[in-house]
Amino acid sequence: MMRYLFAIIILSLSYTSLWAQDNWSQTLANPFSQSSDTLDYSIRIAPLNTLLDVSSSYIIKEITDQTDTTRVLNWANLLANTEDKNGAFGQYAFNILNTELRVKDFVFNIGFANRSEAYASFDGPGVTFVFGGNAGIDATTEIAPDIQYNSWYQLNLGAKKYFNSSFLGLNIKLVDGIEHFSFDGSYSINADDIFNDIKIDRNVVLQSTSLFRYRAIDDIDFQPNRPFTDNISFKNIGFLFDIYGGTKVDRHVFNLAITDIGIINWAQEGRTNEYESEGSVTYSGIDLSEAIQNEFEFNLQDSIENLIGLERTDTESYRSNLLTKINARYQFDYQEDLSFGLNNFFALDGTYGYFRISAFANKSITDWFNLGIIYSFDNYSAANIGATAQLDFKKFRLGLSSQNLLALFDPYGYHVSNVNIAIQLKF
Numbered sequence: 001m002m003r004y005l006f007a008i009i010i011l012s013l014s015y016t017s018l019w020a021q022d023n024w025s026q027t028l029a030n031p032f033s034q035s036s037d038t039l040d041y042s043i044r045i046a047p048l049n050t051l052l053d054v055s056s057s058y059i060i061k062e063i064t065d066q067t068d069t070t071r072v073l074n075w076a077n078l079l080a081n082t083e084d085k086n087g088a089f090g091q092y093a094f095n096i097l098n099t100e101l102r103v104k105d106f107v108f109n110i111g112f113a114n115r116s117e118a119y120a121s122f123d124g125p126g127v128t129f130v131f132g133g134n135a136g137i138d139a140t141t142e143i144a145p146d147i148q149y150n151s152w153y154q155l156n157l158g159a160k161k162y163f164n165s166s167f168l169g170l171n172i173k174l175v176d177g178i179e180h181f182s183f184d185g186s187y188s189i190n191a192d193d194i195f196n197d198i199k200i201d202r203n204v205v206l207q208s209t210s211l212f213r214y215r216a217i218d219d220i221d222f223q224p225n226r227p228f229t230d231n232i233s234f235k236n237i238g239f240l241f242d243i244y245g246g247t248k249v250d251r252h253v254f255n256l257a258i259t260d261i262g263i264i265n266w267a268q269e270g271r272t273n274e275y276e277s278e279g280s281v282t283y284s285g286i287d288l289s290e291a292i293q294n295e296f297e298f299n300l301q302d303s304i305e306n307l308i309g310l311e312r313t314d315t316e317s318y319r320s321n322l323l324t325k326i327n328a329r330y331q332f333d334y335q336e337d338l339s340f341g342l343n344n345f346f347a348l349d350g351t352y353g354y355f356r357i358s359a360f361a362n363k364s365i366t367d368w369f370n371l372g373i374i375y376s377f378d379n380y381s382a383a384n385i386g387a388t389a390q391l392d393f394k395k396f397r398l399g400l401s402s403q404n405l406l407a408l409f410d411p412y413g414y415h416v417s418n419v420n421i422a423i424q425l426k427f
Contacts, residue, residue, distance in 0.1 A: 041426040053418040056088035087121040116151035144186035166247035177236030204277040238264030253331040267317035277309040337364035381415035397424040
């Protein structure tokens with residue numbers, strides 16, 4: 001069971017992607033960072049904007065083997081690359097359409113998007129025990145991974161007000177949950193010196209839609225509900241809101257956005273599952289002397305089943321909190337065509353935190369073409385070199401950016417892999 005859980009999160013996050021805010025002007029790797037957000041439009045439309053990003057303490061290329069058609073997890077390499085603290089963070093955003101309407105100093109927006117986020121954090125001793133067997137167990141080992149995954153549709157409505165050189169905005173988002181998985185709690189493993197007796201203290205809550213359905217160790221279903229395969233029904237309803245703002249003082253520009261504050265209530269009949277594992281169980285070694293006089297049976301599968309101890313509860317619905325994202329940005333306009341600054345991103349909940357800090361510089365090459373360079377570091381990587389490029393015409397803007405350019409050519413070979421594509425039409 002635990003092997004399955006670790007394998008799921010490590011492999012899935014290899015392909016999961018990170019975060020794009022709904023306000024394109026406040027995105028993590030802003031492809032329009034050099035172009036000023038002026039009010040030179042009546043209607044502005046942003047179709048099909050996408051940001052893909054993932055960051056992990058593991059480099060996928062170092063813990064997998066390439067076969068003819070896919071990559072296979074190499075357990076020995078996984079153990080060799082496991083640190084005391086391990087983790088992964090990923091998000092994906094596909095903003096299908098966002099429309100802004102300007103009325104004097106007010107800008108109203110409406111948009112529709114598909115979003116997902118996932119993260120995991122786990123200690124090295126737990127990984128060693130699950131994948132390395134008893135050889136990795138100390139006198140006491142705790143397997144306590146924190147694993148969370150959410151995907152959803154959202155309809156966002158918002159407005160912002162400009163005050164001379166400042167602005168303040170609010171977004172409210174109606175959410176329809178697509179898929180959810182949560183593993184929270186721990187298995188505390190205590191063993192004597194010769195591993196004759198192993199005691200497991202269990203305090204686990206596992207929640208999932210049909211993405212994961214557990215009946216027994218040999219009866220586990222994975223039935224993901226992928227985006228756009230079912231009608232939007234708002235059976236798993238949620239509400240989120242964002243607050244954001246900015247100001248310019250002389251040549252100094254400050255921006256702050258706090259987004260995805262809220263919850264999703266998972267209550268879709270027939271798809272929502274909650275499991276608990278509580279109490280203690282002791283596993284004792286097999287007394288082979290019984291085999292001399294008596295027949296006996298030992299079922300390893302049943303023993304693992306008892307150790308895991310997952311029981312489905314009567315809970316028909318539950319709530320999941322999304323990560324709250326904080327994006328703080330400072331820009332200094334050194335010259336009319338040259339600026340540089342810092343961008344700080346944090347994703348937080350009660351037990352988990354991810355950060356990324358970036359230094360950037362942007363240069364206007366022509367009136368319609370801008371280039372930028374980005375240096376960033378985060379929880380898992382100390383050196384990433386990225387870039388931005390913007391085409392800015394009277395009615396059309398195209399922005400491209402990446403936090404790690406080299407990873408675009410080798411996405412499995414780096415801790416951070418990122419790409420952002422943004423389009424705007426102005427009328």
